[in-house]
Amino acid sequence: MESQKRHCLTGLVYRKDSKLLQINIKLYGELKTYTPGDHTEFKMMIEPGACLEDILKAIAIPHDRFVTLINGRRWKKTDKFVQGDTLVFLPEISGG
Amino acid sequence: MPGWMGKILRVDLTKGICVDEVLDKKIAKDYIGGRGLGIYLLGKEGRPKQNAFSPENPMIMATGPLTGTGAPTGARYMVMTKSPLTGALTCSNSGGMFPTEFKRTGYDAIVFTGISERPVYLWIDQGKPILVSADHLWGKQTHETTDLLKSETHKNARVACIGPAGENLVLFASIMNDKHRAAGRSGVGAVMGSKNLKAVVVRGKGRIPLADSDGFKAFNKQTLDTFKKGIKDAPLGLTVNGTAGVVMTTQNFGVLPTKNWQQGTFDDWEKIDGEQLTKRFLKKNSACYGCPIGCGRITQVDDPDFSGKGEGPEYETVYAMGSNCMIDNLAAITKANYICNELGMDTITMGATLACAMELVDKGYLLESQVGRSLDWGDAEALVELTRMTGYREGFGDQLAQGSYRLADLYGHPELAPVSKKQEFPGYEPRGSQAMGLAYATSPIGGSHMRGDPAYFELFSVPESMDPHQWQGKAKVTKAFQDLSAIIDSAGLCIFFAVRNLAAKDLGVAPIGILEYLNTATGADYTIEQLMMAGERIINAERLFLIKAGFTRKDDSLPDRLTKTPAPTGPAKGCVCHLDNMLDEYYKVQGWTDDGIPEETLLNRLGLS
Numbered sequence: 283m284e285s286q287k288r289h290c291l292t293g294l295v296y297r298k299d300s301k302l303l304q305i306n307i308k309l310y311g312e313l314k315t316y317t318p319g320d321h322t323e324f325k326m327m328i329e330p331g332a333c334l335e336d337i338l339k340a341i342a343i344p345h346d347r348f349v350t351l352i353n354g355r356r357w358k359k360t361d362k363f364v365q366g367d368t369l370v371f372l373p374e375i376s377g378g
Numbered sequence: 379m380p381g382w383m384g385k386i387l388r389v390d391l392t393k394g395i396c397v398d399e400v401l402d403k404k405i406a407k408d409y410i411g412g413r414g415l416g417i418y419l420l421g422k423e424g425r426p427k428q429n430a431f432s433p434e435n436p437m438i439m440a441t442g443p444l445t446g447t448g449a450p451t452g453a454r455y456m457v458m459t460k461s462p463l464t465g466a467l468t469c470s471n472s473g474g475m476f477p478t479e480f481k482r483t484g485y486d487a488i489v490f491t492g493i494s495e496r497p498v499y500l501w502i503d504q505g506k507p508i509l510v511s512a513d514h515l516w517g518k519q520t521h522e523t524t525d526l527l528k529s530e531t532h533k534n535a536r537v538a539c540i541g542p543a544g545e546n547l548v549l550f551a552s553i554m555n556d557k558h559r560a561a562g563r564s565g566v567g568a569v570m571g572s573k574n575l576k577a578v579v580v581r582g583k584g585r586i587p588l589a590d591s592d593g594f595k596a597f598n599k600q601t602l603d604t605f606k607k608g609i610k611d612a613p614l615g616l617t618v619n620g621t622a623g624v625v626m627t628t629q630n631f632g633v634l635p636t637k638n639w640q641q642g643t644f645d646d647w648e649k650i651d652g653e654q655l656t657k658r659f660l661k662k663n664s665a666c667y668g669c670p671i672g673c674g675r676i677t678q679v680d681d682p683d684f685s686g687k688g689e690g691p692e693y694e695t696v697y698a699m700g701s702n703c704m705i706d707n708l709a710a711i712t713k714a715n716y717i718c719n720e721l722g723m724d725t726i727t728m729g730a731t732l733a734c735a736m737e738l739v740d741k742g743y744l745l746e747s748q749v750g751r752s753l754d755w756g757d758a759e760a761l762v763e764l765t766r767m768t769g770y771r772e773g774f775g776d777q778l779a780q781g782s783y784r785l786a787d788l789y790g791h792p793e794l795a796p797v798s799k800k801q802e803f804p805g806y807e808p809r810g811s812q813a814m815g816l817a818y819a820t821s822p823i824g825g826s827h828m829r830g831d832p833a834y835f836e837l838f839s840v841p842e843s844m845d846p847h848q849w850q851g852k853a854k855v856t857k858a859f860q861d862l863s864a865i866i867d868s869a870g871l872c873i874f875f876a877v878r879n880l881a882a883k884d885l886g887v888a889p890i891g892i893l894e895y896l897n898t899a900t901g902a903d904y905t906i907e908q909l910m911m912a913g914e915r916i917i918n919a920e921r922l923f924l925i926k927a928g929f930t931r932k933d934d935s936l937p938d939r940l941t942k943t944p945a946p947t948g949p950a951k952g953c954v955c956h957l958d959n960m961l962d963e964y965y966k967v968q969g970w971t972d973d974g975i976p977e978e979t980l981l982n983r984l985g986l987s
């Protein structure tokens with residue numbers, strides 16, 4: 283809960299702090315139900331140095347059946363974001 | 379011989395006779411069944427250099443030891459023959475209810491040879507096979523054929539048949555079973571048509587014997603319980619949106635083939651995604667025998683221009699007829715899918731061939747006057763009309779019926795055909811999914827995802843995620859997945875369940891779960907090494923067939939557009955597929971020479987020399 287407050291999930295910048303970075307988040311399918319207001323796409327302000335692991339704590343999805351992509355590519359959980367990155371959550375699916 | 383039924387049916391269509399043969403125990407264990415048994419028989423009896431439509435080309439239908447046992451997704455059968463589209467072998471598989479019923483008639487496999495003088499169908503009523511005249515069915519579509527055959531044989535009988543496309547030797551005609559399920563690829567339906575065989579109708583009540591019935595049931599319960607627990611938290615994507623839900627994934631990775639493989643992103647992807655399909659057309663799910671996933675879609679389209687009812691579309695259809703043709707009209711895609719099912723044609727090759735024709739027109743190599751109508755990118759009406767004309771080989775449909783390679787070649791631009799070994803690719807762009815490129819190039823049946831699907835680790839993170847843009851290290855995992863697919867296809871399982879739930883993560887892709895199922899079902903006491911070796915044996919037996927048919931390293935190829943032209947859009951922008959590098963590594967991992975020929979030591983180890 284703490285971390286959820288720290289990050290602004292709905293896209294409203296609640297703390298004017300030039301040090302914060304803004305990244306884009308997209309969630310598809312049922313994953314959007316885990317964000318406030320069922321937003322599929324929003325902007326999020328994060329602390330400089332925040333990594334995927336931090337975001338995963340903020341957007342607490344209660345299972346691990348999803349894939350994350352940053353700018354369309356795979357990412358290590360500890361790699362840091364830069365301003366303007368796009369993070370996508372995809373439900374686990376496969377087929378053909 | 380539990381698990382297996384222990385018998386093969388031989389049908390000589392020229393002479394009109396059916397003969398039983400005993401299935402050799404050692405062969406059954408070494409080749410498992412399904413695809414493995416198919417390549418064993420094809421390797422022994424087929425003539426790799428002969429024409430696919432010659433009477434000597436055997437067409438083999440084979441189930442696996444887990445087909446019909448109640449093991450989850452144990453619902454599959456395999457059709458194996460030499461392909462008229464590729465000139466290589468093909469194995470095309472399908473699920474539904476037909477394979478289980480087929481096995482219950484008492485046969486593991488049927489081998490068709492020769493050509494019947496008149497159209498016939500094979501009717502196996504509980505172990506008694508008979509060839510019956512099909513004059514009255516010739517020319518009929520698959521749904522009508524199925525209904526008529528059920529009414530003249532038995533209401534509980536199950537039917538696999540060809541439609542007009544198979545009769546007209548469309549090079550990518552399919553064999554449809556249970557109306558909507560397809561052994562779709564490489565023209566297996568055309569081979570059936572060339573033999574004047576309209577259908578196979580089966581009714582079986584035989585029990586499938588299990589070696590250790592209690593052990594089998596206990597393991598089955600455990601597997602299903604774990605599976606169900608896993609899906610309690612989140613519904614399974616495949617169940618909710620079918621395979622069409624994959625559009626979202628491939629678009630986000632930039633590997634959704636678009637505009638005849640010129641790019642990997644489609645701006646209007648949300649209009650053709652599985653979520654839309656669910657919202658607009660889904661009536662209910664359908665599942666193959668014993669499958670807890672149920673990825674099939676029973677759909678109905680109310681759009682007055684494209685109205686109809688049926689099943690589908692699958693992801694592959696949506697890519698091929700949708701983004702690849704720049705068509706964002708899901709109603710038209712679904713309608714064209716229905717037409718393919720009713721005429722008996724492969725939706726991937728159909729869509730990909732049409733996209734290729736669109737590019738030929740766009741570039742001015744093919745004139746609209748030659749097509750007989752306009753054919754712009756995104757033309758939904760053309761998709762539906764030309765799909766129908768292809769099945770009947772009417773007008774320009776006659777040229778489309780040859781597939782994209784022959785079409786593009788006819789107009790002087792074979793480089794525009796999105797093929798490997800003349801077969802069109804499924805919907806994953808190798809520039810942003812390197813291992814997929816390697817899998818297409820080395821697949822024994824040409825462009826395919828079902829004979830080894832590294833998209834699992836590159837895109838779906840199974841068993842673990844790998845960077846899809848990196849080519850290093852991909853040869854090893856691609857080989858591992860190809861071997862695994864050979865095991866799954868031979869056991870009679872569906873890859874969607876088996877890859878995730880029956881392969882142990884810590885061992886890479888070792889099929890621990892399949893081992894347990896096979897051993898309790900058959901009592902054949904496979905060790906994990908023996909089982910994995912069976913996978914390798916099957917892959918190498920297929921390779922030997924290809925080599926005898928005249929295929930070499932140069933046929934393990936991709937079009938220049940994927941290996942030389944950098945991707946113009948999306949996350950893979952600037953990337954090309956590094957096939958040559960991966961191929962060198964791959965041959966080494968396989969134990970093949972630089973030309974792709976299996977080394978003697980390897981063949982000795984596998985008992986193939």
Ligand code: SF4
Binds near residue numbers: 473665672673872875
């Ligand atoms: S996952 Fe789909 S194709 Fe596979 S067995 Fe189940 S219903 Fe059939």
